Amino acid sequence: MLHHGKQDFRYVAAEDVYVCPADERLAYSFTTSENGLVLRRYATKACQSCAIKHSCTTGKERRITRWEHEHVLEAVQRRLDEHPEKMRQRRETVEHPFGTIKARMGATHFLMKTLPRVATEMALHVLAYNLTRVMNIIGVQPLMAAMRA
Numbered sequence: 001m002l003h004h005g006k007q008d009f010r011y012v013a014a015e016d017v018y019v020c021p022a023d024e025r026l027a028y029s030f031t032t033s034e035n036g037l038v039l040r041r042y043a044t045k046a047c048q049s050c051a052i053k054h055s056c057t058t059g060k061e062r063r064i065t066r067w068e069h070e071h072v073l074e075a076v077q078r079r080l081d082e083h084p085e086k087m088r089q090r091r092e093t094v095e096h097p098f099g100t101i102k103a104r105m106g107a108t109h110f111l112m113k114t115l116p117r118v119a120t121e122m123a124l125h126v127l128a129y130n131l132t133r134v135m136n137i138i139g140v141q142p143l144m145a146a147m148r149a
Contacts, residue, residue, distance in 0.1 A: 004056040009064055013071070018042050018064045022050050026064050038068040101125050 009018045009026070018026040026042040033039070042064040047053050056062050067073070080087055105125060110118045134143050 002055060002058070004052070006064055011066070011070075011074075018066075020044070020056070020062065022046075022052050022056075024050065026062065029063075040066045040068065042066065097129060101129050104128070 004021050008021050011018050015025075016028050020026060024044050024046040026044045029041045029043045031038060031040050043061050045061055047057060047059075047061045050056070110121050112118050112121045131143075138146075
């Protein structure tokens with residue numbers, strides 16, 4: 001049974017390599033593009049003689065994929081790890097808007113199909129929510145005046 005995921009591999013930015021749980025180095029192999037994302041692939045041939053290969057890969061060698069902007073995701077994860085209370089605060093902050101939007105939608109489902117249409121529908125729901133919030137905070141007349149300016 002495989003149980004070594006990508007999270008068990010350590011990326012060493014200075015050398016552009018991944019280090020596996022068995023301390024082997026997965027070197028950069030090639031770059032590819034999938035669904036508009038630029039992905040870098042890393043691999044090692046050391047797996048064939050590795051004692052923990054059975055828990056890491058069923059193939060001849062283990063491969064790791066890294067998105068060209070993965071450093072951004074890692075920075076966000078590092079900040080979350082340093083301040084886990086921030087995620088709880090964010091959940092509490094967005095709970096009311098999403099609850100309100102869901103209630104206005106009828107708490108059922110989107111009327112449109114396909115991701116671009118659903119994204120547009122959601123954007124309109126969010127716009128309606130934001131306009132309602134602005135009207136409740138500053139009033140309709142100041143909002144109309146601001147839109148004319």
